[in-house]
Amino acid sequence: VSPRTPPTFTSFTQSPGDLALTPGDADVTCYRVDHVVPVRGAWQGGVAVDRSLWRLELAGRLAPVEAPFIGATGHVVYTDSATKSELGRVSATPSGPRAVLIPIRKSAEWWALAQDQRQAYFDPSSSGGHIAIGNRFAAKIYRRLYHSRYLPGSDWDFLTYFEFTSNNAGAFSELLTLLRDPHHNPEWGFVDREVEIWMTRV
Amino acid sequence: VSPRTPPTFTSFTQSPGDLALTPGDADVTCYRVDHVVPVRGAWQGGVAVDRSLWRLELAGRLAPVEAPFIGATGHVVYTDSATKSELGRVSATPSGPRAVLIPIRKSAEWWALAQDQRQAYFDPSSSGGHIAIGNRFAAKIYRRLYHSRYLPGSDWDFLTYFEFTSNNAGAFSELLTLLRDPHHNPEWGFVDREVEIWMTRV
Numbered sequence: 001v002s003p004r005t006p007p008t009f010t011s012f013t014q015s016p017g018d019l020a021l022t023p024g025d026a027d028v029t030c031y032r033v034d035h036v037v038p039v040r041g042a043w044q045g046g047v048a049v050d051r052s053l054w055r056l057e058l059a060g061r062l063a064p065v066e067a068p069f070i071g072a073t074g075h076v077v078y079t080d081s082a083t084k085s086e087l088g089r090v091s092a093t094p095s096g097p098r099a100v101l102i103p104i105r106k107s108a109e110w111w112a113l114a115q116d117q118r119q120a121y122f123d124p125s126s127s128g129g130h131i132a133i134g135n136r137f138a139a140k141i142y143r144r145l146y147h148s149r150y151l152p153g154s155d156w157d158f159l160t161y162f163e164f165t166s167n168n169a170g171a172f173s174e175l176l177t178l179l180r181d182p183h184h185n186p187e188w189g190f191v192d193r194e195v196e197i198w199m200t201r202v
Numbered sequence: 203v204s205p206r207t208p209p210t211f212t213s214f215t216q217s218p219g220d221l222a223l224t225p226g227d228a229d230v231t232c233y234r235v236d237h238v239v240p241v242r243g244a245w246q247g248g249v250a251v252d253r254s255l256w257r258l259e260l261a262g263r264l265a266p267v268e269a270p271f272i273g274a275t276g277h278v279v280y281t282d283s284a285t286k287s288e289l290g291r292v293s294a295t296p297s298g299p300r301a302v303l304i305p306i307r308k309s310a311e312w313w314a315l316a317q318d319q320r321q322a323y324f325d326p327s328s329s330g331g332h333i334a335i336g337n338r339f340a341a342k343i344y345r346r347l348y349h350s351r352y353l354p355g356s357d358w359d360f361l362t363y364f365e366f367t368s369n370n371a372g373a374f375s376e377l378l379t380l381l382r383d384p385h386h387n388p389e390w391g392f393v394d395r396e397v398e399i400w401m402t403r404v
Contacts, residue, residue, distance in 0.1 A: 005310050009354050061354045072352040077279065081316040108207050114283040115321075150274040150352060152211050152263045 006060030007074060010146050011067035012101060012159070016054040027057040031099055031199035039180075041105070041193030053101075053199060062151075069103055071146025071159040078122040083131060092142040094163045096201035100172070103148070103156040105193035111149075121187035128184035137175045140168045156193075163201070208262030209276060212348050213269035214303060214361070218256040229259040233301055233401035241382075243307070243395030255303075255401060264353075271305055273348025273361040280324040285333060294344040296365045298403035302374070305350070305358040305397055312392035313351075323389035330386035339377045342370045358395075365403070 016028065031053045036043070056063040062070055076084060110118070124132035134143065146159040164172050178184050218230065233255045238245070258265035264272055278286060312320070326334035336345065348361040366374050380386050 007352055072354075074352055075313045075315075076317055079316055080318040084316040111277045113277075114281055114286040115278055116282040119317075147352060150209055150276055150349060152274075152353075 007072045008057050008059055009062045010071050010073070010159070011056045011063045011065060012069035013054050013056065013063070013065045013067035014051055015065055016056060017063070017065040025058065026063055029055040029057075030202050031055070032202050034198045034200055037196040037198070039102075039194040039196060040191055043195050052202075053197070069101065069148070069156065069159050070151050070154055071148045071156075072151065073144070074147045078119055078131065083135070087135065087138055091138045092140060092164070094142045095165050096163055098162075098164050098166060098169060098172070099199045099201050100162045101197040101199065102160045102162070103193075103195055103197075104158045104160060104191055105155070106157050106190045107192045110190035121185075128178060128181075130179065130185050130187050133175070133178045133185060137171055140164060140171045141175060209274045210259050210261055211264045212273050212275070212361070213258045213265045213267060214271035215256050215258065215265070215267050215269035216253055217267055218258060219265070219267040227260065228265055231257040231259075232404050233257070234404050236400045236402055239398040239400070241304075241396040241398060242393055243397075245397050254404075255399070271303065271350075271358065271361050272353050272356055273350045273358075274353065275346070276349045280321055280333065285337070289337065289340055293340045294342060294366070296344045297367050298365055300364075300366050300368060300371060300374070301401045301403050302364045303399040303401065304362045304364070305395075305399075306360045306362060306393055307357070307395035308359050308392045309394045323387075330380060330383075332381065332387055332389050335377070335380045335387060339373055342366060342373045343377060 033051050033053050056065065056067075079087070122130045137143075142163040144161045146161065147157075148154040148159055149157040162172060180188050182189055235253050235255050258267065258269075281289070324332045339345075344365040346363045348363065349359075350356040350361055351359040364374060382390050384391055
């Protein structure tokens with residue numbers, strides 16, 4: 001039996017605390033929050049636009065801090081082998097300074113679908129599809145997905161996280177527009193809560 | 203935006219505590235532990251054969267108790283629409299008095315596979331396949347799957363849970379034999395830690 005390689009757990013928090021900052025324990029990134037854009041559903045605040053946000057990543061456990069956004073990096077759920085290899089080859093690495101955190105929640109209807117029904121929304125179609133759209137931007141936009149739905153106390157299903165250089169800001173806007181276009185990506189119809197948190201890595 | 207229906211979180215514990223037993227808060231089931239059978243990997247104990255085990259189920263949060271086994275009931279990941287409907291129609295309901303908890307961990311190799319590669323191990327094949335084998339026993343054996351891999355602090359990937367009447371004990375043994383047969387279910391080759399906890403509902 002090989003030793004367990006634990007998943008990485010991530011908290012985005014305004015209060016990094018002392019415990020989580022022990023060197024070698026947490027991987028810490030600091031951001032200035034530039035502005036917040038509610039996209040779908042009510043946004044009850046909690047992140048002021050003039051504040052900082054910290055990302056704390058730990059192996060195997062959550063940082064012991066109060067955090068409005070928590071997630072875990074997981075295995076791929078809709079990506080096939082060929083796409084996974086291709087994405088590994090072409091995907092952008094974290095670049096900064098632009099960083100956008102977009103927490104997302106999907107409807108109960110989505111979660112009641114069977115695997116083949118959900119998978120169909122991701123596979124490439126003549127008009128797009130989530131994976132085909134995302135892949136077009138993989139080389140310019142660094143993307144990371146955190147799963148939140150099955151973390152106790154989470155209000156979100158996913159934290160989607162993006163990083164890009166300032167000259168790729170246009171490409172990022174185009175990516176968001178396509179992903180939210182019901183013709184190109186009908187999957188987005190199941191999103192019932194979403195907010196954009198625009199930040200700068202500092 | 204509809205109100206969130208939170209996942210159910212489950213702890214199997216020897217110490218149910220006071221907090222978790224507030225009526226209407228947790229759904230509590232009590233078991234006598236009959237015997238423990240290590241199947242794969244080291245089993246460092248923690249559940250004595252002469253002890254009780256409690257299952258505490260809460261919506262949206264884990265019971266605030268020390269628990270060696272924690273999990274969340276989730277959406278289906280490998281089941282297609284037709285199979286999901288069929289299982290809903292034929293599946294056994296919890297019957298007792300026999301109950302078996304089988305925590306499972308899979309190798310890093312498994313978790314690195316793409317979705318299509320993992321899916322292939324579940325789909326029916328000429329020699330069996332996980333889903334085809336399981337479906338044959340769905341009417342006799344109550345099955346419930348808890349996901350554990352992405353819960354902070356968990357040592358397991360899944361808690362598989364079964365209930366059946368005493369006269370279906372033979373069918374349950376047959377189910378385990380087929381699922382662990384590399385010819386009928388090659389997926390089991392990725393299991394690197396597994397233990398059977400045989401119990402009686404009391």
